[in-house]
Amino acid sequence: MEKRKRGExxxxxxxxxxxxxxxxxxxxxxxxxxxxxxxxxxxxxxxxEQVKQPEESTWKERIEQLEAQVAELKQSLAAWEERFKALEAEQKRDCEYLYQVVLSLKKEWEKERDEHRDH
Structure with a gap:
């Protein structure tokens, strides 16, 4: 291994x-x-150098476009929220129905089990 000089x-x-x-x-x-x-x-x-600012009418047009987009998005959001609520209600009904089916199957199974127990 080489020795280094102090100043290196x-x-x-x-x-x-x-x-x-x-x-x-x-x-x-x-x-x-x-x-x-x-x-x-x-x-x-x-x-x-300053970049030339767009005219006021250009700004107003852009603002109107953005406001129209916001209105469309709000309508779309409201429609999706309604659809989501309807799907949640349908899912709740399906879940309740399946619970009742399972409960009736359990009762039927217990009844058959008790009948076979007596024999």
């Missing part, structure tokens, strides 16, 4: 690899580093 770093460092400002994005089992100049938009647009 504990691992190999490639000079210039991480020079400048670097943003590190971390995820599960993955680390991505991106230099800041790569993140900036193309040179034609300065980062401080």
């Amino acid at each position: 770093p504990p691992h190999w460092v490639m000079p210039g690899v991480f020079s400048g400002h670097v943003i590190v994005e971390e995820a599960v089992e993955r680390v991505t580093s991106v230099k800041l100049p790569e993140l900036l938009p193309f040179e034609g647009q300065a980062p401080n």
